[in-house]
Amino acid sequence: MVSSRWIRPEVFPLFASVGVAVGICAMQLVRNISSNPDVRVTKENRAAGVLDNFKEGEKYAEHGLRKFVRNKTPQIMPSINGFFSDPDLPSK
Structure with missing residues (x-):
């Protein structure tokens, strides 16, 4: 009863678009953390100045x-x- 009330077929495109947006944000976050030369995660790299x-x-x-x-x-x-x-x- 609750699932038919909250999960209707009309909201699937909304779920898909929000999922794509979250995926793009996660991809950009991983790209910045892993390959951006200005971002230094480890303590040794941060000490380099x-x-x-x-x-x-x-x-x-x-x-x-x-x-x-x-x-x-x-x-x-x-x-x-x-x-x-x-x-x-x-x-x-």
């Missing part, structure tokens, strides 16, 4: 997704946008 390791910082900033979208157009559907925004001009 400020490091000027620019190669490691550039490696962290230039991740695979950024490299993939670098030369792409910033549009979701560029062919449809081009169809509606760039009409063929009639020739004179």
Whole structure:
């Protein structure tokens, strides 16, 4: 009785979207803790102070997704946008 009251099929998309959002947040947290050069978890690394390791910082900033979208157009559907925004001009 309680499960039919609280878990209805209409809320499954909400559960899915919240689950995806929590997954993205967890992935970013793990990425920052494991590979961010400014985050130091162990005591030995924290004692090192400020490091000027620019190669490691550039490696962290230039991740695979950024490299993939670098030369792409910033549009979701560029062919449809081009169809509606760039009409063929009639020739004179």
